[in-house]
Amino acid sequence: MGRVSTWPAVAAVSLALASAAAATSRPLVLTHTRTLTADTDTDGDGNDTEWWWYLLIPCFSAVVGWITNVIALQMTFYPIEFFPSCMQWSQIPGQPISYFVIAGWQGIIPSKADKMARIVTELMTSSLIDVREVFSKLDPCVMAEEMREGLEPAIYRILEDVANAEMKSAWVMTPQHVKQEMCMAAAERIEDFIVGFVQELQTNIY
Missing domain, CATH: 1.20.58 (Methane Monooxygenase Hydroxylase; Chain G, domain 1)
Incomplete structure (x- = not known):
């Protein structure tokens, strides 16, 4: 600077x-x-x-x-x-x-x-790299295992942000122990979510 x-x-x-x-x-x-x-x-x-x-x-x-x-x-x-x-x-x-x-x-x-970044991105994705092929090589289970450690600490914050945006009054009245149980349930299913997300990404990538 x-x-x-x-x-x-x-x-x-x-x-x-x-x-x-x-x-x-x-x-x-x-x-x-x-x-x-x-x-x-x-x-x-x-x-x-x-x-x-x-x-x-x-x-x-x-x-x-x-x-x-x-x-x-x-x-x-x-x-x-x-x-x-x-x-x-x-x-x-x-x-x-x-x-x-x-x-x-x-x-x-x-x-x-901005112009240079767009040109480079277009060149790489259209001529140098097959994006679909790159994503097809990702193993959803490995991705879920690698991302789990980083996502688990953020589950409560993500859940709270979504709940405050969608149903703030209900979330405020929800007891703390219920919120913790919801976070634990989300943590248990986070790997399944990531696997499904990666598979859907591989299917719909253009």
Whole structure:
């Protein structure tokens, strides 16, 4: 989360440095080149410039290129959520920018995560994986045994949620020992339920 919150500052500083380097490199090189040319050009043909000044060109280019690459990578993956969040309403669906262009930014990859996930899922389920075949290899009894341990502690909570949603008044008046007996009965039949659920899933999977 730290990188998400600090990326605007990193991008702004990097962009400022890149702009400053690009803006000052050429005048600086030209100024010093002309100065040296005037000082060292003895025959007036303009060809006596110190050769090492030309090395500044790739050096400045490397600095500017490195900074812009850092900015590009940061803006590809960060921020995860649209920044600033107060302008999220203006974001173009599926795009990293807003309708106001400079009003905010979301990383290119995060902004297209939904589209990418749908494409990958469709590709895997239609071309790479036979979903029916995968589910047909599941053993309902093994699934029930594996899931029982995790479901048993949640039986009372599930039963209470369903009862409160469907018949709240009756559930409130039900004695506690009756509720516990209902939970015990549900726990005894949970494996049968899971087996039936997996079998039905295997039959109706598309």
